[in-house]
Amino acid sequence: MINDRLVDAGELPIAVRDFGGSEPPLVLLHGAGGNLAHMTTLARALRVRHRVITLDLRGHGRSGDGPWSWDAALADVAAVVVQMELDRPAVVGHSLGGMIAALWGERHPEAPGVVSLDGNPPPTRTEHLPGMDLGKAAAELAELRALADRAAEGTGRVIPAEELPDLVERQQAAARDMGANEKVWIEGFRRNLVHSGGETSIRPAAGTASELRTLIEDLDLGPVYRATRCPELVVLPTRNTPEQEGFAELYEAHRRFVREQAEHSGVRFVQLADASQAMVIEQPDLLASLISDFLKQS
Secondary structure (H helix, E strand, O other), X not given: OOEEEXXXXXXXXXXXXXXXXXXXXXXXXXXXXXXXXXXXXXHHHHOOOOEEEEEOOOOOOOOOOOOOOHHHHHHHHHHHHHHOOOOOOEEEEEOHHHHHHHHHHHHOOOOOOEEEEOOXXXXXXXXXXXXXXXXXXXXXXXXXXXXXXXXXXXXXXXXXXXXXXXXXXXXXXHHHHHOOOHHHHHHHHHHOEEEEOOEEEEOOOXXXXXXXXXXXXXXXXXXXXXXXXXXXXXXXXXXXXXXXXXXHHHHHXXXXXXXXXXXXXOOEXXXXXXXXXXXXXXXXXXXXXXXXXXHHHO
């Protein structure tokens, strides 16, 4: 049985979905702009060998709003672990969730293992693009920042009622294009909708998105990896998403940087064949086997 509940994390409630399954326990974290529903297919594949708990990160889905910091996010996860009575859970996260998993591993040497599914800050510095011409790297980074700035302008905007049906149709088309479970994908879309005072907006709010962007861009995982004493696996993509294709050389250079960072830190890493940053959607069954085998061997 799958059960939903709210956990009191102190300053705000955290929405939790318990997928059941046998021990050992595993906490599964989604990426920025998503929510626990987007992890459903992977959670179902993992619960064959784990008790799987997913949650909405603060400011996402049905969880409460509050100031964003790495300490706050880790405290939310800790509250879920305590109130769900999870004994030394593994923590697995995708994108933003992978960064939180890495930080959890640094602070919890007793953890049986943590797994980051492409939980890496985006390329923002030329020194993180080895082998790329510096001038071209600087120009493309500036272009990427401009694109991110434009995207941020629409964050948290009010959606006119007449636009909602079209948005749902576009989400359905996106799910089909990616090979995602359409029902699950639409649940994820609707879970981030906020209806208040006759108006509808999409979480996270603009302020939350801005806080997250700053935190992610400032995060250096090298020292985190080196300080981690529990088993850690970093799963890396091998190809670009459609949005990244126009910056193919830049993203390949950044993947080299991430691989070198993991290698120099002694962290185990795997490059997942024919997988992009959307690996959770593309290859959930393979990821579930990879995660479970890693945790069993750790």
